Amino acid sequence: MSAQITPMSTADAQRVETVLHRIAPKWTTHVVHAIAKYGPEMRVADVAQHVTALSPSYVSKRLASMSEAGLVTRDGAFDRAAPYRLSSAARTLGPVYRTLAQWSSDHIDHTPQGRYDRIEDALQRLQLPGTTETVRLFAEHGSMRLPQLAERLGTSEQFAATRLNRMQADGLVARTGDRHGAPYVLTDAGEALGPVHTALQQWDSRHTTALAPVVPAAERTLNSPAQSARTAAALRRSAAPSSLFSHPPVPPPRVPTAVTAASHPSRGR
Structure with missing residues (x-):
């Protein structure tokens, strides 16, 4: 397993895909x-x-x-x-956006572009169902042929092939040769997705799976309706934290390992 990838379970991969479904449209x-x-x-x-x-x-x-x-x-x-x-x-969402922008800058697109266009492009590459689980399986098993991947995904070879073709176009996987049946491997970009997956899971833990604290009845009675209304009004007036879209200086991008031309079919959107 690549040292850059954080180990994930199938449940973790599904959790990441659920978050992507929320924020990637x-x-x-x-x-x-x-x-x-x-x-x-x-x-x-x-x-x-x-x-x-x-x-x-x-x-x-x-x-x-x-x-x-x-x-x-x-x-x-x-x-x-x-x-x-x-x-x-x-x-x-700031930490998630910063991690996506950094990943894209380092491994996907080295050309200048708007920060939010870069984030959206990264999300579009990652958001399709099955993509995160496919990355997880390659990280766990290394190179795999199409039938092996389909079996581990529990799906048809047709679906697995469709997902691999899109992931090739998006720069996440590559074939190891031109001959029919050649195995696939993760690219540098695919291997570097660990921080992105971690950021998505941390955001989810904070806002989706964490249980709300139980407030004792004695404490609830201390908050009068008027006080609650004032508090709600203050929250509505509060601006979003200025750190939401702030980000540290981006270091010069690392050029990923070259992948054969056959491994990069034209992307279709």
Whole structure:
């Protein structure tokens, strides 16, 4: 097993994929950034004004999906004009975003591009079902042929082949030769996913699986309704932490091990 990969179980891989399903839909990162920078509360039209590539109708649909994913909240569920604000989970996505940007810069794309475009591109490479489990299996078993991978995934060879083709295009796996049936291995980018998977699991532990502390009844009675209302209002006015999208200086990228041209078919989106 590569020293760069943090050992994971199948349950860990599924957990990572569940988090990716929440945060990876296209334009989610840009919307989170817009509210974090220009909020703390923004209406649909305000978000569309700052994410100019999106129409107000698309922004409305994206925000509705993000609300279902627990990334944004709003007062008045039936008030279409009510503004959205980031949830506590979304306000702590900074470490995940920084890790994704660093991984992309080091191993995927060395060309200059916008920070949030880079994060979104990284998420699109990782978010498809079965990708994380496939990476885990290669990390555990080393090189594998298609039938071996399909057996360990518990799926058809057709599905496994489709997933491998996409992962080749995304720079995560490569074939070790041109002949039919040649085994596959992880690329440098695939082997370096450990910090990304760790960041996703830590974020999930903080906001999804952690149990809320039990407050004794005697303490609950000390909080009057008026005090609770004032506290809620203060939280709504609180801006997202400035560290959400801050990041340390990025060192010069490391050029990964060369992979044969046959290992990099054209990416299809």
